Amino acid sequence: MSASVSPLAPTDVPDMPAIAGVKLATAAAGIRYKGRTDVLLAVMDKGTAVAGVFTKSKCPSAPVEWCRAKLGRGARALVVNSGNANAFTGKTGRQATALTASIAAKAVGCSANEVFLASTGVIGEPLDATKFDGVLATLAETAAPDEWMAAATAIMTTDTFPKVATATVKLGKTKVTINGMAKGAGMIAPDMATMLSFVFTDAPLSSAVLQSLLKSGVEDTFNAITIDSDTSTSDTLLAFATGAAADDGAPKISRASDPRLKAFAKAFQDVLANLAEQVARDGEGARKLVEVIVEGATTKNSARKIAMSIANSPLVKTAIAGEDANWGRVVMAVGKAGEPANRDKLSISFNGIRVAKSGARDPSYNEAEVSEVMKNPKIQIKVALGLGKGRDRVLTCDLTKEYVAINGDYRS
Amino acid sequence: MSASVSPLAPTDVPDMPAIAGVKLATAAAGIRYKGRTDVLLAVMDKGTAVAGVFTKSKCPSAPVEWCRAKLGRGARALVVNSGNANAFTGKTGRQATALTASIAAKAVGCSANEVFLASTGVIGEPLDATKFDGVLATLAETAAPDEWMAAATAIMTTDTFPKVATATVKLGKTKVTINGMAKGAGMIAPDMATMLSFVFTDAPLSSAVLQSLLKSGVEDTFNAITIDSDTSTSDTLLAFATGAAADDGAPKISRASDPRLKAFAKAFQDVLANLAEQVARDGEGARKLVEVIVEGATTKNSARKIAMSIANSPLVKTAIAGEDANWGRVVMAVGKAGEPANRDKLSISFNGIRVAKSGARDPSYNEAEVSEVMKNPKIQIKVALGLGKGRDRVLTCDLTKEYVAINGDYRS
Numbered sequence: 001m002s003a004s005v006s007p008l009a010p011t012d013v014p015d016m017p018a019i020a021g022v023k024l025a026t027a028a029a030g031i032r033y034k035g036r037t038d039v040l041l042a043v044m045d046k047g048t049a050v051a052g053v054f055t056k057s058k059c060p061s062a063p064v065e066w067c068r069a070k071l072g073r074g075a076r077a078l079v080v081n082s083g084n085a086n087a088f089t090g091k092t093g094r095q096a097t098a099l100t101a102s103i104a105a106k107a108v109g110c111s112a113n114e115v116f117l118a119s120t121g122v123i124g125e126p127l128d129a130t131k132f133d134g135v136l137a138t139l140a141e142t143a144a145p146d147e148w149m150a151a152a153t154a155i156m157t158t159d160t161f162p163k164v165a166t167a168t169v170k171l172g173k174t175k176v177t178i179n180g181m182a183k184g185a186g187m188i189a190p191d192m193a194t195m196l197s198f199v200f201t202d203a204p205l206s207s208a209v210l211q212s213l214l215k216s217g218v219e220d221t222f223n224a225i226t227i228d229s230d231t232s233t234s235d236t237l238l239a240f241a242t243g244a245a246a247d248d249g250a251p252k253i254s255r256a257s258d259p260r261l262k263a264f265a266k267a268f269q270d271v272l273a274n275l276a277e278q279v280a281r282d283g284e285g286a287r288k289l290v291e292v293i294v295e296g297a298t299t300k301n302s303a304r305k306i307a308m309s310i311a312n313s314p315l316v317k318t319a320i321a322g323e324d325a326n327w328g329r330v331v332m333a334v335g336k337a338g339e340p341a342n343r344d345k346l347s348i349s350f351n352g353i354r355v356a357k358s359g360a361r362d363p364s365y366n367e368a369e370v371s372e373v374m375k376n377p378k379i380q381i382k383v384a385l386g387l388g389k390g391r392d393r394v395l396t397c398d399l400t401k402e403y404v405a406i407n408g409d410y411r412s
Numbered sequence: 413m414s415a416s417v418s419p420l421a422p423t424d425v426p427d428m429p430a431i432a433g434v435k436l437a438t439a440a441a442g443i444r445y446k447g448r449t450d451v452l453l454a455v456m457d458k459g460t461a462v463a464g465v466f467t468k469s470k471c472p473s474a475p476v477e478w479c480r481a482k483l484g485r486g487a488r489a490l491v492v493n494s495g496n497a498n499a500f501t502g503k504t505g506r507q508a509t510a511l512t513a514s515i516a517a518k519a520v521g522c523s524a525n526e527v528f529l530a531s532t533g534v535i536g537e538p539l540d541a542t543k544f545d546g547v548l549a550t551l552a553e554t555a556a557p558d559e560w561m562a563a564a565t566a567i568m569t570t571d572t573f574p575k576v577a578t579a580t581v582k583l584g585k586t587k588v589t590i591n592g593m594a595k596g597a598g599m600i601a602p603d604m605a606t607m608l609s610f611v612f613t614d615a616p617l618s619s620a621v622l623q624s625l626l627k628s629g630v631e632d633t634f635n636a637i638t639i640d641s642d643t644s645t646s647d648t649l650l651a652f653a654t655g656a657a658a659d660d661g662a663p664k665i666s667r668a669s670d671p672r673l674k675a676f677a678k679a680f681q682d683v684l685a686n687l688a689e690q691v692a693r694d695g696e697g698a699r700k701l702v703e704v705i706v707e708g709a710t711t712k713n714s715a716r717k718i719a720m721s722i723a724n725s726p727l728v729k730t731a732i733a734g735e736d737a738n739w740g741r742v743v744m745a746v747g748k749a750g751e752p753a754n755r756d757k758l759s760i761s762f763n764g765i766r767v768a769k770s771g772a773r774d775p776s777y778n779e780a781e782v783s784e785v786m787k788n789p790k791i792q793i794k795v796a797l798g799l800g801k802g803r804d805r806v807l808t809c810d811l812t813k814e815y816v817a818i819n820g821d822y823r824s
Binding site: 055056057058059060085087088089090091092093122123124125126230233313314315318319321322324327328329331332333334335336337338339340341343344346356358359360361399400401403404405407408 | 467468469470471472497499500501502503504505534535536537538642645725726727730731733734736739740741743744745746747748749750751752753755756758768770771772773811812813815816817819820
C-alpha cells in the first residue's frame with residue numbers, strides 16, 4: 001500500500017458537523033490490517049429512511065446482495081469493514097453477512113433487517129465475522145456524533161486520504177445538513193462507480209425520495225468517474241435520512257417532485273460530486289486529475305461513451321503521466337469508441353490550448369506552451385466533435401508506474 | 413523505446429524461404445528514427461491478388477483509407493514506413509499517400525492504384541512523403557527475394573523483435589509457400605487487432621478467395637489478442653497472392669468453397685496465429701504471455717466478451733505481473749463483462765491448478781503450489797462458467813511498469 005498522500009488530495013478539509021440522529025464509532029477488529037481501524041459502525045435513530053445504488057457486476061459481493069434485499073424498510077445501523085470485501089465467498093459469505101447483521105442488531109437493539117453492510121478489500125477470502133463479536137457492542141456504546149473523520153479513515157483500503165464532504169441547505173425554513181464519506185481507489189469504473197460511499201442527512205425524506213435523489217445524483221458524479229475501467233463487485237452508495245430536522249420544523253418530503261426539495265437536491269448532488277472528485281483525486285498512483293469534456297456529440301450518451309473511451313485509454317493516461325499532450329492518442333480513443341465521429345471536424349485542446357482542429361494539427365499550436373500547461377496537476381482534455389449538441393464530462397487520473405506497483409503487490 | 417528484447421521472444425526463428433513473384437528491399441529514409449531502416453518496399457509480379465482487413469476505428473489513418481479504396485484490383489507494390497502513422501493528418505495526409513503511391517508506381521513501373529500503403533508510428537504529425545523520392549527507385553532496383561528478416565525489422569516501432577512466420581503446404585499436388593510478418597506492440601486491441609501484418613503466398617488465389625481466407629482467419633488470431641484495449645487508427649493486415657505456383661502446376665482457386673483449399677486455409681490460419689501470438693509476446697513491457705480461456709459460456713461470442721474483459725483488466729494484468737494468482741480480480745472481470753454468469757457456478761484455474769470452484773475458494777487450493785506456477789513466463793487463466801458450451805481463447809500479456817515507462821515517454 002502506498003504510504004504517501006496523493007498530491008491531488010484536497011487542501012481544505014471541511015469540519016464535519018454532527019447530523020442529528022447519527023452516531024459513529026470505529027475500531028480495529030483485525031480483519032486484515034494491523035495497527036489501524038478497519039470497522040465502522042453508524043447507529044441511526046428510529047425512523048431513518050434508507051436508499052442505495054450498487055455495482056452492476058454480475059458477480060456482486062455478499063454485502064451488496066444483503067443490502068439490495070433490505071432496501072425499502074428503515075435503517076438503524078450500518079457496518080462497514082475494510083480489508084476483506086466478502087466477495088466470491090459463496091455460502092460462507094452469505095453466512096458472514098447474516099452473522100454480522102445479527103451481532104450488530106443485538107448491539108444496537110434493532111432487527112437484523114435494519115442493518116446495512118458494506119465490505120471492501122481483498123476478494124475471495126472468507127470474512128471471519130466472529131471478529132465483530134464484542135467489537136460492535138462496544139462501538140454501539142461509544143458511538144458519538146462527531147467521529148466523521150475517524151469513520152472515513154476506517155473504511156480506507158489503498159486510499160491515501162479520507163474523503164468527506166458536507167453541505168447545509170434550507171429545507172422549507174429549516175437548516176438541514178448533508179454529510180458524506182467515500183473510499184476509492186482502484187477498481188473504479190461505472191456503473192456504479194466502484195467504491196463505498198455513505199451519505200447521511202437529518203432531512204425528513206421518505207426512502208422513495210432518497211432513492212430518487214440517489215439515482216439522479218449518481219449519473220454525473222459517481223457514474224462519471226473512472227480510474228482503471230475495472231468494476232468492483234462491491235460498489236455501494238447508501239444514503240440515510242434520519243428525519244431529525246422535522247423536530248426543528250423541516251417539512252416531511254414524500255414526493256420527489258416536491259418543489260421544496262429543489263435546493264436540497266442541488267446540495268445533495270454537490271456532496272456526491274465532491275466525493276466523486278475526491279475518489280478520482282485518489283486513484284491508485286495518481287499524480288494528475290484529468291477532466292475529459294466531450295462536446296458537439298450527437299447525444300449526451302454518445303458524448304459519455306467517447307469521454308469514457310478517452311478516460312479509460314491506457315495510452316492517453318500514460319501520456320498524461322508523461323506530461324505529453326499526445327492528442328494523437330485522444331484521436332485514437334475517439335475512434336475506438338464506436339460512436340459517430342468525423343475525423344475532419346474534430347478539435348482537441350489541453351487546458352484551454354487547442355492543439356488540433358478540423359482533423360489535423362492546429363497551425364497555431366505551440367509545443368512549448370502546451371508542454372508548460374501539461375505540468376499542471378489538473379489536466380482538462382476537451383474534444384469538440386462538431387456534430388451536434390451532446391455534451392458530457394468525466395473525471396479520471398493518469399496511469400503511473402505507481403499504479404502498477406500498488407496492484408502488482410496488493411494481495412501478497 | 414525499450415532496448416532489450418522481450419523475454420517472451422520466440423527462440424526458434426524460422427529461415428524464411430523466397431516466395432516466387434515477391435521481392436523486398438528496405439532503407440533508412442529518415443522518417444523519424446536515426447540509424448535504422450524505416451521503409452520497406454515489396455514488389456510483386458503482375459497478376460498478384462490482394463485482400464485486406466483494417467481497423468474499425470472511426471478515425472482511420474490516411475493509408476487505411478487509401479488501401480480500402482484500392483482493394484478489388486491487383487497489387488504490384490507495398491510501401492510500409494515506420495516512425496509516422498500518417499493518421500489524423502487531414503488533407504496533408506491524403507496528399508502524402510497519393511505522393512507516396514505515385515513515387516512507388518514510377519519506381520516499380522505500375523499504376524498508383526496497384527500500390528498499397530501502410531504507416532505506423534506517431535499519430536498527428538504530417539508525413540513528409542518527399543523523403544521517399546529517390547529512395548523507392550533505388551529499392552525497386554535492389555529488391556531481392558530473401559530480405560524477409562530485414563523487411564520485418566524495418567516496420568518495427570516499439571517492437572523488441574521482428575516477427576515472421578512461414579508455412580509450406582500442398583495446393584493440388586504443388587507445394588506452395590506462405591510467408592508473413594507483423595509488427596505490434598502497443599495500441600493493440602481488436603477489432604481488427606491493431607498492428608501491421610503482411611502475408612504473401614505464391615498460391616494462385618483470386619482476390620475474393622484471399623479476402624475470404626483473411627476474414628475467417630483473423631477471427632481467432634489477430635482479433636483474439638489484446639495488449640492494452642486501445643485500438644489503433646492504422647491496423648492493417650494485407651495478403652498478397654502472386655499466383656507464381658501456377659507455373660509449377662498449382663490449380664487456380666477462385667471459389668472459397670473449393671475443397672482443394674482446405675489444407676492451404678489451415679496453413680494460412682496457422683501463419684496468422686503464429687504472428688498474432690508473437691505480437692502478444694512483444695506487448696509493450698510484457699514479461700508474461702497470458703492465455704485466457706473461457707468455457708461453459710452460453711455462446712462463443714459471450715465467451716469472447718468475458719475473455720476480453722479479463723484480458724483487458726488492468727487489475728488482472730498487474731496481478732500477473734506481480735506473479736499473484738489473484739482470482740478475485742478474475743471474478744471481478746467476469747462480473748463486469750455484462751454477459752451471463754452465475755457466481756456460484758464459476759471455477760477458475762491458473763496453469764492447470766484450480767483455485768476456485770462453485771463460487772468460492774477451492775478447498776484443496778494450495779497457495780505455495782500456485783505461487784510456484786505463477787513464476788512461469790506463460791500463464792493460462794481458465795474460467796469455467798458452467799452455463800453452456802460456448803468457448804473462446806484470447807491472448808494478452810501482463811501490465812508492467814515498463815509499459816507505463818514506454819508510453820509515458822514515447823513521443824517526446
